Amino acid sequence: MLLEREAELAVLETAVSEVDAGTGALLLIDGAAGAGGTALLRHLAMVGGRHGARVLRAGGAQLERGFPLGVVRQLTLPLLAAPDDGDIPVVARKMLGGSAHDPPPAMPAVATVLHGLHTLLVGLGEARTVVLLVDDLHWADELSLRALAFLTARLRGMRVLIGVVLQDGAGTRDPLVQEIVRAARYRVRAEPLSVAAAGKLVGAQFGSGYDPEFAEACHEITGGSPKELRTLLGRAFSHRLGGRAGECERVHALGGSFRQERLRFLFRRDPAVEAFGRAVVVLGAHARLNLAGRLSGIDPGGCAAARAALEGTWVTVTPERTVVPEPGLVRVVEESMTAAEAAAAHRAAAELLAECGFPPEDVAVQLLQVDTLRDGREIEQLRSAAVAARRRGASDAAARYLRRALLDLPPGSAGRARLLVELAAAELDLDPGSAVRHLAQAAPLLPTVRDRAAAVSWIPLAVAASGPLVSELVRDVAEHLGPAGSLDGYDRELALRLEARTWFADLDDPGRLADAHRRLAELRSGLFGPDAAERELRSVLLLAGMLTGRADAAGTVRHATEILDHEPAHSGRAWSVLRIVPLLLAVAERSDVARPWLAAAREHAGRTGSPAGLSQVDAQQALGLLSRGDLTAARDYAVRAFEAADPGRQDTLVLPAMALGSVAFATRDKVLAVRVLEATAGAGDLSLFAVRRSLRGMLAAGRGDVEAALAQFLDCGRRLDRAGWQNPVLYPWRPAAAVLSARLGRRDEAVRLAEEYHERAAAWGSPALLGRALRIQAFVTEGEHGIRRLRESVELLETAENGFELAKSCLELGERLRETEPGEAERLLARGHRLAEQCGAPWLADQGDGLFLPAERTRVPARRPELTRGEATVAELAAQGRTNSQIAVELRISRRAVEKHLTSSYRKLRIEGRPDLAGALGVGSGTR
Numbered sequence: 001m002l003l004e005r006e007a008e009l010a011v012l013e014t015a016v017s018e019v020d021a022g023t024g025a026l027l028l029i030d031g032a033a034g035a036g037g038t039a040l041l042r043h044l045a046m047v048g049g050r051h052g053a054r055v056l057r058a059g060g061a062q063l064e065r066g067f068p069l070g071v072v073r074q075l076t077l078p079l080l081a082a083p084d085d086g087d088i089p090v091v092a093r094k095m096l097g098g099s100a101h102d103p104p105p106a107m108p109a110v111a112t113v114l115h116g117l118h119t120l121l122v123g124l125g126e127a128r129t130v131v132l133l134v135d136d137l138h139w140a141d142e143l144s145l146r147a148l149a150f151l152t153a154r155l156r157g158m159r160v161l162i163g164v165v166l167q168d169g170a171g172t173r174d175p176l177v178q179e180i181v182r183a184a185r186y187r188v189r190a191e192p193l194s195v196a197a198a199g200k201l202v203g204a205q206f207g208s209g210y211d212p213e214f215a216e217a218c219h220e221i222t223g224g225s226p227k228e229l230r231t232l233l234g235r236a237f238s239h240r241l242g243g244r245a246g247e248c249e250r251v252h253a254l255g256g257s258f259r260q261e262r263l264r265f266l267f268r269r270d271p272a273v274e275a276f277g278r279a280v281v282v283l284g285a286h287a288r289l290n291l292a293g294r295l296s297g298i299d300p301g302g303c304a305a306a307r308a309a310l311e312g313t314w315v316t317v318t319p320e321r322t323v324v325p326e327p328g329l330v331r332v333v334e335e336s337m338t339a340a341e342a343a344a345a346h347r348a349a350a351e352l353l354a355e356c357g358f359p360p361e362d363v364a365v366q367l368l369q370v371d372t373l374r375d376g377r378e379i380e381q382l383r384s385a386a387v388a389a390r391r392r393g394a395s396d397a398a399a400r401y402l403r404r405a406l407l408d409l410p411p412g413s414a415g416r417a418r419l420l421v422e423l424a425a426a427e428l429d430l431d432p433g434s435a436v437r438h439l440a441q442a443a444p445l446l447p448t449v450r451d452r453a454a455a456v457s458w459i460p461l462a463v464a465a466s467g468p469l470v471s472e473l474v475r476d477v478a479e480h481l482g483p484a485g486s487l488d489g490y491d492r493e494l495a496l497r498l499e500a501r502t503w504f505a506d507l508d509d510p511g512r513l514a515d516a517h518r519r520l521a522e523l524r525s526g527l528f529g530p531d532a533a534e535r536e537l538r539s540v541l542l543l544a545g546m547l548t549g550r551a552d553a554a555g556t557v558r559h560a561t562e563i564l565d566h567e568p569a570h571s572g573r574a575w576s577v578l579r580i581v582p583l584l585l586a587v588a589e590r591s592d593v594a595r596p597w598l599a600a601a602r603e604h605a606g607r608t609g610s611p612a613g614l615s616q617v618d619a620q621q622a623l624g625l626l627s628r629g630d631l632t633a634a635r636d637y638a639v640r641a642f643e644a645a646d647p648g649r650q651d652t653l654v655l656p657a658m659a660l661g662s663v664a665f666a667t668r669d670k671v672l673a674v675r676v677l678e679a680t681a682g683a684g685d686l687s688l689f690a691v692r693r694s695l696r697g698m699l700a701a702g703r704g705d706v707e708a709a710l711a712q713f714l715d716c717g718r719r720l721d722r723a724g725w726q727n728p729v730l731y732p733w734r735p736a737a738a739v740l741s742a743r744l745g746r747r748d749e750a751v752r753l754a755e756e757y758h759e760r761a762a763a764w765g766s767p768a769l770l771g772r773a774l775r776i777q778a779f780v781t782e783g784e785h786g787i788r789r790l791r792e793s794v795e796l797l798e799t800a801e802n803g804f805e806l807a808k809s810c811l812e813l814g815e816r817l818r819e820t821e822p823g824e825a826e827r828l829l830a831r832g833h834r835l836a837e838q839c840g841a842p843w844l845a846d847q848g849d850g851l852f853l854p855a856e857r858t859r860v861p862a863r864r865p866e867l868t869r870g871e872a873t874v875a876e877l878a879a880q881g882r883t884n885s886q887i888a889v890e891l892r893i894s895r896r897a898v899e900k901h902l903t904s905s906y907r908k909l910r911i912e913g914r915p916d917l918a919g920a921l922g923v924g925s926g927t928r
Contacts, residue, residue, distance in 0.1 A: 002039060003197040003226070008188045012044045015161055015186045016051050020129045024155030026183050027163045031190030032312060034225040037165040040190055041133055044163045048131035053161075054124060055131045060139030062270045071134060071144035072117060079120070110143060114150045121151065125159035133163045138170035138177055138305070145176035152183040170308045174301070192224025201226075202243055205233040210243030217248040221255035223313075231258055256328060263314060263332050272298045274336070276306035280315060280323045281333040282345045286353060286362055287323040295345075295352055343371040350381070360384035364401045373408040379415070383422065390426055393608030398426040417445030421455040429612060432463040432651055436470050443473065450491060453481045457497040461540065461576050462651035464501035471505040474498055496533035500576065503540045507547065508686050510724030516544030517551060520559070532573055535563045539580040546584055549726035553588040553766040560584050561593050569600035578613070579655060582620035587729045589766040589800060591624030598624075612652045615644040622659040627768070629804030631667055632840030638663045639672075647679055654685050661691035665698055666804070667841065671906040673699055674913040686723055690716050690731040697736060699912055710740040728760040729769050735776040742780045750780040768805050771797035775809050778816075787816050794828075807835035807844055867905055872921075874901040875909075879917035 002009065015027045027044070029037045045055045058074035124130045134140065134148065152162060164180065193201075198219040202210045218236075222228035235254050241247045267274035279295035280287045293303040311317055314329040325333075337345065350366035364385030367378055382405040389398035402423040409416040420442035427435035436459065443452045456477045464474050477498060481487070484495035503519075506512040520541040523534060530538060542559050545551030560581045567577045578601055582594035598617050605613030618641035625634035641656040657680050664672035673695040680688045697712030716733045720726075728734060738753035754777045761773035771793045778789035790813040797806040814828030836844040867875060877887045884902075888895045906913060909920040 002036070002043060003200055004191075004193055005036070005040065008040060008190070009043065011186055011188050012040070012047050015163075016044070016047050016053065016129070016131065019131075019159060019161040020051055020053070022157065022159055024125075024158035024160045025162075025185040026152050026155065026180065027161060027186040027188065028181060028184035029163065029165045029188045029190060030168060032168050032192070032225070033309070034227040035190040035192055036226045037167070037190045038135055039226065040188060041135055041163055041165050045131065045133055048129070048161070051129060053129035053131045055133065057133045057135075059135035060137060060141075060144075062139050062272075065139060065141050068141055068143045069113065069147070071140040072113070072147050075132060075134075076117070076120065079124075110146065113143070114147055117147055118151060118154060121160050122158060129159045129161065131161045131163065135165045137164040137166045137180065138174070142176070145174070145180070149176050149179045149183075152180055167308065168312075170305060193219070193226055193229065194224065195219045198222075198224065198229055201229050201233060205237055206241075206243035211245040213245035213248060214243045214251065217251055218255075221252060221259075228259070228262075259313075260328050260332050263329065264336070266309065267332070267336065270306070270309065272296075272302040273306040273309045276303060277310060277314065277325075277329055278333050278337065278345060279349075280310075280325050281330050282342075282349050282366075283323075284365070286349075286358065287325070289317065289321045289323060291352060291356070292323055295349055339371065342369065346370055347374075350378070354381065360388050361397070361401075364404075368400070368404050373405070376415075379405045379409070379419075383419070386422060386426060393610060395426045395429045399423060399430060402426060412445065417442045421446070421458075424455070425458050428458065428460060428463070429610065432460065432466070432649065435459070436463060436466075436473075440469065440473055443477070449477070449480045450494065452477050453491075453494040453498060457494055457501075459501060460651060461501060461504040461536075461579065462654065465505040465507070466651065471502070474501045474505070478502060493531065493533040496537045500533075500537040500540045503537070503544060507544060508723040508725075510548075510722070513544050513548050513724045514550075516541045516548065520545060530563065530566060532567070532571070535567050536573065536576045538563055539577050542584055543580050546587065546727055547725045547730070549728075549760055549763055553590075553764050556584050557588045557590045557593065560588075564594060564597045567597075569597050570604040574601065575613075575616075578616055578620070583623060583655070586620070586623040586627045587727075587766070589627050589768050589802070591627050594620065594624060611644050612646065612649075615641045615652060615656050617641075618644065619655040619659040622663060626659075626662055626666060627802065629768075629802040629806075629839045631663070631804060634659075635663050635667065635669075635672075635840070642676075642679070650683055650685060650688075653680070653683075654687055657683075658687055658691055661695055665694050668698065668702065668843075670699060670702060670910075670912045671903055674906065675903055678913075686719070686725070687731075690720060690725075690733070693719075694731065694733060694736070697733075697740075701736075701740065702912075706740055706743050710737060710744065713737040713740065726760060727764060728757050728773070729764055729766065732757075732772075734760075735772065738776055738780055747780065754780045767796050767800035768802040771800060771802075771809060772805050775805075775812060778812065787813070790816060803835045804839040804841060804844075807832045807839060807841070810835065811844065867908060871901045871905045871908070874898055875905040875917055875921060878902060878914055879921050 012027070015025060019025055029040050029044075031037045045057065048055045056075045056078070058071045060071055064070050121130055121132070132151075137145075137148075140148070148162065148164075151160070155162070166177070166181065170177075195216055199210070199212065199215040202215040202218060218229060218232055222232055232251070232255055235258055236243075236247075236251050239250070239254060241251060263277075267277070275296040275298055276292060279292040283291055283295060289303075289307070293300065296303065296306070298306065307315070307317070307323075310329070314326050316324045316326075318324065334342075346366045346369035350363050350370070353366065354363045360381060363381050367373065367382055370378075373379055373382075382401045386398040386401040386405075389395070389401065402419055406416065406419050406423065409419065420438045424435040424438040424442065427438065439455055439459065442455055446452045446455060456474055459470060459474065464470050478495065478501075481491065481495055481498065484492050484499060487495050503512075503516065520538065523530070523538060523541075538559060542551065542556055542563075546556055563577060563581050567574055567581075569578075582591070582598055585591050585594045598620055602614060602617040605617060618637045622634045622637035622641060625631075625637060638656070638659040642660040645653045645656040647653060657676055660672055661676045663669070664676060677692060677695055680692060683689070683692075693712045693716035697709040697716070700706075700709035700712060713733045713736045716731065717737065720731060720733070725731070734753045734757040738750045738757065741747075741750035741753060754773075758770075758773040758777055761769045764770075774789045774793035774796065778786040778793065780786075781789060790809060793809040794806065794813055797809055800806070810828045811832035814825045814832060817825035817828065832844070833842075836842055873891065874887055877890065878884075882890070884895050884898045887898045891898075902914070905917070909917075911917065911920050
């Protein structure tokens with residue numbers, strides 16, 4: 001059954017009829033493989049037989065191209081095997097080699113064969129029309145092609161119709177094939193079937209009750225190829241499919257399977273196609289036509305034929321001559337190669353890409369697939385690729401290349417130590433723990449103290465303080481290298497970097513911190529300012545001075561400004577400065593100094609694709625905005641920084657957690673507070689300890705549990721005092737403890753804490769901090785003296801750039817003056833309300849004591865807020881006792897999505913966290 005072939009069949013009828021009238025011709029049937037060209041050729045034979053013509057058939061085959069005159073012999077041997085056929089001239093028999101029963105003669109001269117074939121066809125045509133059919137013309141041997149070309153040029157006056165089938169793209173480089181094609185008088189193209197025709201085939205297989213969607217799926221899978229359609233439908237029938245729409249997925253699976261079987265058969269039949277397909281898959285993204293041809297090892301003609309056999313179905317060739325393999329080809333090739341063959345192919349591809357000047361990473365991708373590296377050259381190629389990867393910010397790729405190179409290096413070798421150091425440098429952004437272990441392995445193998453110091457100096461400050469293994473390694477190397485004062489040049493730079501790490505590791509040692517201010521005074525900048533190593537050390541010493549309260553805000557701003565003036569924001573060593581200096585400027589209330597530098601640092605982090613860098617910059621921006629009282633923008637930056645931070649890495653989580661915790665404390669946002677507490681559970685960092693205690697105290701005060709709240713803040717203070725952290729600006733536990741003590745009636749303790757806070761604030765010297773301290777003193781002081789303190793607070797805060805603190809002082813003073821000076825009180829309250837609105841804190845006017853909402857104002861409203869369907873589902877599962885991981889698996893969503901739904905639900909329900917969900921939702925809690 002030939003569907004949609006009416007026009008083509010008419011051409012076949014016309015060709016046979018006209019040739020029967022004495023006009024010889026060539027008829028060309030072309031089209032894609034499987035499109036039905038062979039079926040049309042069979043129909044041409046049938047038409048010829050119906051007209052009484054003698055039909056001769058032959059077909060080319062790739063494996064038989066080496067047999068001279070193979071196609072000619074297929075056409076003539078049946079004739080020569082009939083000795084009594086009087087239509088065959090005797091002279092033609094002799095020229096073509098005698099009868100089939102004779103022993104094989106020696107190969108006759110080509111000219112003799114051509115003349116004999118022509119004579120044979122002329123003689124046959126005198127009696128009746130001859131239809132000579134050749135399938136797969138492009139696979140015919142060269143001598144047969146010459147014979148056919150010879151005949152096509154001499155068909156005039158002969159009753160001979162030559163019909164040939166040629167696949168698209170085949171034979172394009174063979175001049176004999178092209179000569180035959182150009183001689184065609186009739187041309188028929190086998191086009192793919194339409195969806196409607198595919199439906200007819202489906203109906204013939206499954207009956208008229210099939211679903212159109214099933215037919216459309218079959219057409220999509222086969223591209224309308226009649227041969228593939230029939231094969232697919234037969235296979236679907238054998239698998240008991242019924243042509244229903246619900247079976248489309250199954251028929252897609254069957255289609256992929258049988259197409260791959262056909263490809264495997266093609267590989268077995270044509271080794272050149274297999275070699276070309278393997279080359280394309282092995283080269284991957286670098287598969288160019290010329291490279292695939294070279295890697296496959298086949299000649300240009302064979303390469304063109306192999307490409308033609310695969311193109312359209314298994315590969316796509318772009319205008320840039322890149323060859324893109326289909327997934328099915330990749331699977332078949334990977335299944336067909338042994339491990340040894342795959343390794344050899346990838347090694348050959350690596351050598352080819354290196355020879356052609358491809359970048360090191362392109363070569364390294366191939367070497368990653370090799371079982372064993374053969375020589376140092378291949379290891380160096382992987383090292384070069386790692387360097388290139390780190391330059392573009394792809395530390396994960398660099399680490400992968402170096403790990404592969406290390407597999408074939410013997411333990412204890414100097415080369416192994418060098419690679420371990422480079423691997424550690426690449427891993428510092430990914431897995432600091434592994435980086436430190438690799439540095440510890442490399443240090444004993446490095447030949448000199450300088451080499452060991454250079455390796456250890458890459459350890460980030462936070463990692464250097466993460467445990468005794470790292471800190472002891474740093475101290476040991478620093479001791480062997482010697483103090484920076486006795487060294488010059490590169491050795492001095494290394495000594496300063498190691499010293500910075502030892503200071504950072506000792507930030508909770510009060511005895512050590514006491515000398516930080518003195519050490520900072522000893523550093524003298526050169527003519528061109530502090531060098532990179534000194535800037536890093538100065539940053540750590542400034543941090544130590546701020547924490548101990550021995551430095552003041554003005555001096556800190558002066559040093560920090562000098563550091564940023566000389567530190568490039570795009571430097572790979574700028575991480576230490578990024579972590580410390582903008583924070584110092586924020587607590588000194590001069591975040592404007594750091595703003596341009598942070599903008600450049602964020603641009604660099606975005607360009608290099610560093611989520612950790614972006615998180616650190618956003619956290620610093622949040623702290624700077626908070627120091628100016630811009631709560632809305634600070635919250636946005638802090639949330640973004642916290643969400644971008646890696647929760648599994650404390651070294652990069654500290655700053656975002658501090659920023660979000662500070663925003664939560666300033667805004668009394670219980671949901672944010674719970675989020676920080678959950679993310680930092682078990683953290684050992686002293687900064688996070690202080691943040692956690694402050695948030696717990698805030699939550700307890702909000703619940704009305706003043707005793708528990710005060711205990712949290714006092715515990716925070718004791719721990720910070722033991723570490724020598726006396727500066728009140730970064731972890732303000734004293735004002736909270738003073739207010740809570742006053743609420744409990746412990747007036748003396750409240751006054752003492754407020755006085756200590758004011759004393760330390762005055763020593764630091766930033767106006768907003770001092771204005772806040774005056775307000776806390778006023779809170780615990782009654783009468784005119786308290787009002788005088790509030791007036792001083794407002795006056796001082798007028799000079800600061802912190803509208804949030806000014807709003808609180810205005811509101812507090814306005815409340816105090818309501819009865820005695822109502823006019824001024826109204827003006828102050830109106831101004832406080834306006835400032836609170838501008839800062840994103842309209843709730844500020846509702847606070848009872850300037851610090852915490854009264855317990856009765858934190859109750860959940862009786863009416864349940866409207867949750868989205870996703871939020872309600874996640875919240876109800878959490879209320880029933882499911883963990884975040886269990887909810888994610890049950891609902892088939894990510895764990896981050898679960899966390900976001902819960903955070904939104906907490907905010908809408910106005911609850912602190914998971915324990916309050918059951919009551920807020922009105923569902924029973926339980927465990928699973």
